[in-house]
């Protein structure tokens with residue numbers, strides 16, 4: 055059975071949202087693999103059963119803040135009661151299962167919860183693993199902790215993931231004070247769909263020809279002095295003049311951030 059039929063047959067709302075199309079494009083090639091799949095938020099457990107029918111060789115793990123009515127869902131399915139924002143509970147899952155290949159967040163859909171779980175579980179996602187976030191419409195809805203009025207700078211999960219895109223290009227940021235975070239170099243791509251986000255974890259340390267260790271000046275200095283032997287001139291130009299300009303822009307932007315309370 056394909057995913058659409060499975061979702062319909064087991065009555066999860068994933069097919070009414072049309073998520074099967076997105077899932078199918080990522081998961082059809084993984085169907086026969088032996089994976090650890092974690093779903094946050096399982097309601098009556100129907101989606102867990104659908105996943106277990108789709109991934110015949112995988113282990114399906116579900117968590118929910120509420121107790122599951124029927125916990126006899128089959129050998130391949132495990133259920134744990136707990137919250138997606140309970141650090142200790144998530145640590146115990148990581149201790150038990152070590153790594154997950156696929157994580158699906160269909161839990162509370164509250165922005166802070168989605169962000170918390172992603173931050174906490176990212177290290178337990180295997181390289182080449184996929185993290186799906188469903189129902190991101192709550193990000194825009196103040197009745198769900200979202201924000202309809204400040205689309206760019208509010209603390210929503212849409213903004214969190216929009217900002218996470220910078221991690222793909224962290225090597226290209228010519229800011230001498232840029233602080234590497236735990237996602238930099240470990241995200242291959244982030245895809246945004248209607249009400250759904252997909253993050254693929256993989257190594258990503260590619261540097262373009264514009265920078266050297268987050269410095270444009272150093273790269274230019276290195277390139278120029280390799281070709282011609284006018285070190286002093288290039289030193290003045292790149293290491294003094296260009297660097298001063300970079301520092302000037304750094305302080306201007308720092309001031310802007312302080313004035314606008316944007317950290």
Ligand SMILES: C[S@@+](CC[C@H](N)C(=O)[O-])C[C@H]1O[C@@H](n2cnc3c(N)ncnc32)[C@H](O)[C@@H]1O
Nearest residue numbers: 066095096097101118119120137138160161162
């Ligand atoms: C949309 S339903 C899940 C539907 C299910 N995945 C499906 O496709 O049929 C959301 C579930 O998230 C659970 N939930 C809400 N807050 C949670 C939290 N903090 N941690 C874990 N689960 C939570 C709810 O109890 C509910 O069962």
